[in-house]
Amino acid sequence: MNADRMLLAQISDCHVIEPGRLLFDRVDTAALLAAAVAHLNRLRPDFVWITGDLVDSGAPAQYAHLRTLLGPLDIPYALLPGNHDARGALKAAFADHACWPEGDGKLDYVIEGLPLRLIALDSLVPGEGGGRLEEEQLAWLDAQLRRAPARPTVIAVHHPPFATGIAEMDAISLEGAAALGAIVARHPQIERILCGHLHRPTTVHWQGTVVTTAPSTAHQVALRLGPADPVSWVMEPPALHLHRWQKGHGLVTHQSYIGDYGPTTPFG
Ligand SMILES: [Fe+2]
Numbered sequence: 001m002n003a004d005r006m007l008l009a010q011i012s013d014c015h016v017i018e019p020g021r022l023l024f025d026r027v028d029t030a031a032l033l034a035a036a037v038a039h040l041n042r043l044r045p046d047f048v049w050i051t052g053d054l055v056d057s058g059a060p061a062q063y064a065h066l067r068t069l070l071g072p073l074d075i076p077y078a079l080l081p082g083n084h085d086a087r088g089a090l091k092a093a094f095a096d097h098a099c100w101p102e103g104d105g106k107l108d109y110v111i112e113g114l115p116l117r118l119i120a121l122d123s124l125v126p127g128e129g130g131g132r133l134e135e136e137q138l139a140w141l142d143a144q145l146r147r148a149p150a151r152p153t154v155i156a157v158h159h160p161p162f163a164t165g166i167a168e169m170d171a172i173s174l175e176g177a178a179a180l181g182a183i184v185a186r187h188p189q190i191e192r193i194l195c196g197h198l199h200r201p202t203t204v205h206w207q208g209t210v211v212t213t214a215p216s217t218a219h220q221v222a223l224r225l226g227p228a229d230p231v232s233w234v235m236e237p238p239a240l241h242l243h244r245w246q247k248g249h250g251l252v253t254h255q256s257y258i259g260d261y262g263p264t265t266p267f268g
Pocket of ligand 1: 013052053082084198199
């Protein structure tokens with residue numbers, strides 16, 4: 001891999017359930033993830049990061065199904081838990097993944113050896129929709145960032161640290177966001193913070209960096225910005241993010257829709 005550039009793909013909120021079942025009796029999350037995997041194999045990124053809500057209720061059978069669905073992905077990938085995940089079952093199903101920390105605590109990790117340094121923060125709080133970063137996680141993050149101030153770095157955390165304007169999602173956002181922001185503001189090597197959770201794409205300038213949320217590979221959250229609007233889902237086209245980093249040019253995010261939209265046609 002060229003050290004001066006990298007293609008980092010991000011998929012999110014796959015919400016896989018047991019084989020043969022539909023989420024909400026309507027959404028075939030397994031078929032949608034299989035389509036995302038085929039799409040990734042065609043795009044050929046250098047690495048794939050899957051930013052939480054990997055499965056829908058944290059059951060071991062759901063992680064086994066997830067693992068089967070990710071089997072055809074012939075690109076290295078790493079996983080991050082979201083509020084629908086269960087730390088123990090996730091780690092057990094992917095025990096061969098080298099990135100996990102020891103013990104049964106939060107699944108924070110660093111991936112070295114790629115042109116971008118990747119730092120995962122585990123915001124899962126069992127039984128809660130909202131997320132939280134603990135003081136010790138933030139101290140660990142600060143120490144990691146101090147160790148490599150010249151390395152372009154991307155952080156992933158499932159829950160976005162900012163208010164999106166979708167009221168019921170903002171009610172289950174990230175506790176500890178202000179403390180995270182104070183650390184982020186001190187480390188200009190952070191190219192981006194990647195989030196999931198929202199099931200739709202957003203971008204914000206935050207604490208001296210850029211934070212983006214990725215769409216879901218399955219159902220999207222409807223764009224309803226009224227303060228009393230109930231949160232609702234909609235089958236807008238599933239999509240993924242392809243983050244292209246090049247030294248001297250920064251990180252550019254492309255949104256790639258998953259599905260058959262017809263042939264590409266040259267202009268003219
Ligand atoms: Fe989700």
